[in-house]
Amino acid sequence: MENLREQFSEAIKQAAARRRPVRIRGFGSKDFYGGVPRGEVLDTTRYTGVVDYAPEELVITARAGTPLAEIEAVLAEKNQMLPFEPPHFGPRATLGGCIAAGLSGPRRPYAGAVRDFVLGVLLMDGRGDVLRFGGQVMKNVAGYDVSRLVTGALGTLGLILEISLKVLPRPAAEITLQMEMDATAALIAMNRWAGEPLPISATCYHDHVLTVRLSGAQAAVRAAQVRLGGQVLAAGEAFWRGIREHSANFFRDARPLWRISLPSTRSLDLPGKQLLEWGGALRWVFTDADTATVRAAAQAAGGHATLFRATRKQGPVFSPLPAPLLALHKRVKQAFDPHGIFNPGRMYDEF
Numbered sequence: 001m002e003n004l005r006e007q008f009s010e011a012i013k014q015a016a017a018r019r020r021p022v023r024i025r026g027f028g029s030k031d032f033y034g035g036v037p038r039g040e041v042l043d044t045t046r047y048t049g050v051v052d053y054a055p056e057e058l059v060i061t062a063r064a065g066t067p068l069a070e071i072e073a074v075l076a077e078k079n080q081m082l083p084f085e086p087p088h089f090g091p092r093a094t095l096g097g098c099i100a101a102g103l104s105g106p107r108r109p110y111a112g113a114v115r116d117f118v119l120g121v122l123l124m125d126g127r128g129d130v131l132r133f134g135g136q137v138m139k140n141v142a143g144y145d146v147s148r149l150v151t152g153a154l155g156t157l158g159l160i161l162e163i164s165l166k167v168l169p170r171p172a173a174e175i176t177l178q179m180e181m182d183a184t185a186a187l188i189a190m191n192r193w194a195g196e197p198l199p200i201s202a203t204c205y206h207d208h209v210l211t212v213r214l215s216g217a218q219a220a221v222r223a224a225q226v227r228l229g230g231q232v233l234a235a236g237e238a239f240w241r242g243i244r245e246h247s248a249n250f251f252r253d254a255r256p257l258w259r260i261s262l263p264s265t266r267s268l269d270l271p272g273k274q275l276l277e278w279g280g281a282l283r284w285v286f287t288d289a290d291t292a293t294v295r296a297a298a299q300a301a302g303g304h305a306t307l308f309r310a311t312r313k314q315g316p317v318f319s320p321l322p323a324p325l326l327a328l329h330k331r332v333k334q335a336f337d338p339h340g341i342f343n344p345g346r347m348y349d350e351f
Helices: 002-018 068-077 095-101 144-149 183-194 218-228 236-244 291-300 323-336
Strands: 022-025 040-043 050-054 059-063 118-124 130-134 159-166 173-180 200-206 209-216 257-261 273-277 282-286 304-309
Touching: 002 022, 002 040, 002 118, 002 159, 050 068, 059 068, 059 095, 068 095, 095 159, 118 144, 130 144, 173 218, 173 236, 183 200, 183 209, 183 273, 200 236, 209 218, 209 236, 257 291, 291 304
Parallel strands: 022 040
Antiparallel strands: 050 059, 059 159, 118 130, 118 159, 173 209, 200 209, 200 273, 257 282, 257 304, 273 282
16 A cells, blocks of 8 residues: 555656646546546555454544545444445445445434544645644544644545544444424424433424434433324335435436535525425525525525535535635645645636
C-alpha cells in the first residue's frame, strides 16, 4: 500500500504543477451527488483493507477504497454496526466515498450523523503530503474538527486515505410499525414522540402511512410497541433498506429530486410528491418547480434545499453561501489545496 501512496502523491504533485483538475473517485456510486465531476480520475479502489479493528473499544480503521459492504460484514461478525446507517447507492460503494459524501440514513436523527462518529482521518493534501488528524479515541481531540471538516466535503480538501470510526453494538431487538394518518397528524405524532423516552430509530411518512422503527432492549421495544400501537411490518428491514438506498417505489420518478432540511414541525408548500424522514426534519421532494421556487419554499419554511439528483443540473446544487461564509470556505480550501486541483465544482463553482 505504501507504493500506492507514493503513486497518489506523485500524481497530485504533477497535477498541481500543471494546474490540472483531479477527480478523486472510488467506484463512483456517489457521482450523481454534487456538481458534475471533472478532471483526471485518481482511482482509490485498490487502496483497500481494514487497518485495525478493536471491537472491545468500538473503533475500526480502514482504507478509503475498502467497500462499505466489507466494513459492515466485519462489524456484523461482532454484532456491531455503523450507527449512522450510510446509504451505499451501489453494490461497490467505498468507505472513502461514504465519508466524502457525508450522507446518513434513517437512523441519523436518533444515533447521530456521519461526522459524529469520525475519530480521525489520514489525508493527502494538494501538495502530495500526508497529514493525520484526530485519532482512534474520543479523547484525542488534536485536529478533531478537521477530521469532521473533510466529512461531506466531497473530496475538495484532499484525498482521504484512512478513516477511524466509532461503531456501536447492534440493538438487541428491532420492530417496524405502521399506522394510517394524514400528514398533519403524522408531524404532530413524531414531534410528540421525540419528547418521550421511546426507542425510536427511524421514521418515515408517505401516502397517508406513518412508519416507525423501534430499536433497543427487548423490554423497551415491547413497551413502546404497546404505547404506539399500529400494525407490525414483517418486512421492516427491507422497507428501511428501500428508503436508505432510494430503491423504494417513491424514488422511481424521473423528475429532479430535492433534499430539503427544515424544522420538523413545518409544512412545505411545493408541487409534486413528498416523503418525510427524520421526524419530519428531512423532506424528499420530486418536483418540476424551478430552483428559485424550491429554494424560496424551503427558506419560507425555515430550511434549505439541495438538488440531490437530476438528469440536468441548472444552477448551484447546494444552497448559495453568504459572502462571509464563502470566504471562509475559500480560505480552508486554499490551506489544503493551494492549487485548486481537487474535485473542482463538486460543492460550489467558486472552488
